[in-house]
Amino acid sequence: MYPDPTVATFITENFVPARAHVKEQPEAFERFEAQWTPTILILDPSGSERHRFEGYLPAPDFLAQLRLGLAHAARARSDWGDAERRYRELADDSSAGDVAPEAQYWAGVSKYKGSGDPGALAETAERFKTRFSESPWAKKASVWSG
């Protein structure tokens, strides 16, 4: 996926990129509890892990995971507006693949956390009735139905 110019540009513009090789830096694998390759970690600037995914992904799915990680990082710093925007863009992006239902769930949570309006959760539950209704995230959101 790294030769993909879209992926390379996105990484360069949004992250400090670092690599550890299984044979050359086994201590880094142990330190971050990476048990398989590839494993990708997204850490916030303070070094706290915000997202992890394992196994090869094609470029569009890989890119979606990176965007999900940035949204999680925004949520972790309680930047609800930025988090909601990032999640919403992913949920509405037809190229986001498997990430989209999770993004739709967290977009609703972020809107609720930012506004205090429980209607944001009910609205999200309604949305799951027509989009991603078969996903595990729809089950999680179902408790918010009015």
Place this chain on the structure above:
Amino acid sequence: MEIQWQRDVDGALRQASQSGRPLLLDFSAAPM
């Protein structure tokens, strides 16, 4: 655009802290 990977994890953590950018850490078995 070629990604400028860092191999020093602690150095990358310091750079992330100083720049305010998140760190992408790739654990790989591929030739580097």
